[in-house]
Every structure is written in structure tokens, then in C-alpha cells.
Amino acid sequence: MIELFSADTPNGKKITIMLEEIGYDYKLTKINLNKDEQFNSDFRKISPFSKIPAIIDHDNNVTMFESGAILMYLAEKSNKFYNVKDRNIINQWLMAQMGLIGPMIGQHHQFHHFNSGKSEFGEQRYFKITKALYKDLDERLASSKYLAGENYTIADIATWPWIARHEWHDIGLKNFKNLTRWYSEIAAREAVIKGYDLLKNGSEIPKP
Numbered sequence: 308m309i310e311l312f313s314a315d316t317p318n319g320k321k322i323t324i325m326l327e328e329i330g331y332d333y334k335l336t337k338i339n340l341n342k343d344e345q346f347n348s349d350f351r352k353i354s355p356f357s358k359i360p361a362i363i364d365h366d367n368n369v370t371m372f373e374s375g376a377i378l379m380y381l382a383e384k385s386n387k388f389y390n391v392k393d394r395n396i397i398n399q400w401l402m403a404q405m406g407l408i409g410p411m412i413g414q415h416h417q418f419h420h421f422n423s424g425k426s427e428f429g430e431q432r433y434f435k436i437t438k439a440l441y442k443d444l445d446e447r448l449a450s451s452k453y454l455a456g457e458n459y460t461i462a463d464i465a466t467w468p469w470i471a472r473h474e475w476h477d478i479g480l481k482n483f484k485n486l487t488r489w490y491s492e493i494a495a496r497e498a499v500i501k502g503y504d505l506l507k508n509g510s511e512i513p514k515p
Contacts, residue, residue, distance in 0.1 A: 308332050308333065308334060308365050308366065309326060309331055309332070309333040309334070309362055309363070309364055309365070309381075310333070310334045310336060310362060310363040310365060311323065311326065311333050311334065311335050311336065311360060311361075311362050312336045312338050312350060312353065312354070312359060312360060312361045312362065312363075313335060313336075313337070313338060313359050313360040313361075313505065314337065314338050314339070314340050314345075314359045314360075314505075315505050315506050315510070316340075316359065317409065317413075317468035317469045317471070317472060318358075318359065318360060318374045318409065318468070319359055319360050319505055320468040320471070320502060320503055320505055321360070321374045321377075321378060321464055321465050321468055322360045322362065322374060322377055322378070322381075323335070323501075323502035323503075323505045324464055324467075324468070324498060324499050324502030324503065325377075325378055325381050325382075325388075325461065325464050325502070326381070326502065327497075327498035327499070327501045327502040328387065328388065328464065328496075328498040328499075328502070329381060329382075329385040329387050329388075331381070331385065335505070337506070338350065338359050340359070345357040345358065345359060353370045353372060354372040355372070356372070358372065358373075360372075360374055360377060361377075362377055362380075364380075364384075373405075374405070374465065375401055375402070375404070375405040375465060378401070378461040378464060378465055379401075379461065382461050388458075388459065388460045388461045388464065389460060389461055390458065390460075393455060393456060393458065393460070396455045396456060397455040397460045397461065397462050399455075400454040400455045400460075400462035400466070401461060401462045401465055403462075404462065404465040404466045404469070405465070407440070408440055408444075408466055408469055409465075409469055411433060411436045411437060411440060412433075412437050412440065412469050412472075412476070414429070414433045414436075415433035415434060415436070415437040415475075415476060416472070416475055417429075417433075418430045418432075418433050418434075419433065419434060419475070419476070419477065420475045434477075434478075437476055437478060438478050441476075441478050441480070441482075441483050441486060442483070444466075444470075444483070444485075444486050444489075445483035445484070445485045445486040446485075447485075448485035448486055448488065448489045449485045452489075453489065454466060454489075459493070463489075463493060467490065467493050467494075467499070468503075470486065470490050471490075471494075471503065471512060471513060472513075473490075473513065473515075474513050480515050481515055487515045490515055491515055494512045499512070500512060
């Protein structure tokens, strides 16, 4: 059984979506970020940087932190969404999400959504970067069904939850037809619908 330590964020949703996709039983242990529970000493034994998500695979006594590493672990364990022949390209798009898409859009959330009016430089910088990322993703998806090719992979599972906050971005998802097509197709997957509702409180996926 997988124990998932998580919160209702894009990084947290990556793992609930993955667990639903592979059909594994899991227990969600909620980490309340507003109460700084991520800094508790017991959680830091699993996640030394005090970041969610993290997991314990109780079947194998394995602990994992960092969402990309967790996706790779679960993909290898289940033999799903991470074909050996495609791993070079999957890894590239997965690392692009981990190192660029998530961090940059995350900064856009901070300056544009949570702290509007506090830094004109920050707001403009990360708005422009996020808009450029939308454009880059749209161009990729003009020639590829999914990010890493014709198959749905952990690269898509990692990236999709960040685009699912498009209402926060004020970029206009519908202005990017290929990205919208990709977003909508993934949003219709039963496992994505279930995994998106991480807290099981009826949370619904935003429309494009």
C-alpha cells in the first residue's frame, strides 16, 4: 500500500492522478501547508526539504520525495506510462516540467494571484514567462498528440495539473488550440477526474 503525504496543489495532484491511473490502493495523509505541517520533524524524515508530495511504499519499505522522482518510481513499479523505448524523450519533457514549467508558473501564482500589486517587476516577468510557456507547449502539441509523442506518459501527468490552474494565469487557455485540445482530452480521463479531487470534496476540473 502506498501512503501519500500531500496537499491540494499541482504537485500534489500529480501523484493522486498517477495513483488513480495505475489503480493502486493508497492512503492520503494530508499535510496542512497553512499550518506549516510540512516542517514537522516526522515529515522531514521522509521529505528533507519540507516539500509535498512524498510517499511511503509500505510493501517495499521505500520512501520517496520530489514529485518527478515519485512519478518515475510508480511508473517503473506499475510498468505504465513510461515505456523503455521512449524514456529519453519522456525524461526530457518530465524534467522540463520539474525545472521550468512548475517553478516559473509557481512564481506567476505568487506574484499575479496571491500577491498582486506588491511587485510590478515580478508580475510582469512571470506573466511573460508563463505566456511564453503556453506558446511553447502549444507549438509542441501542434505536432505531437502528447508531450512525449503519441502516448500519454508521466510527462503529461506532471504538466497537466499546472495548466489546470489556467484560471489563475489570465493568459487565456482557449487562445492556444493545441494546448486546449491536450488539456481537454486529459481532463476527460476518469483517473484524472478522480485524482484532481485530491481532498475528495467535490473539486471539479476547470473548463478550458
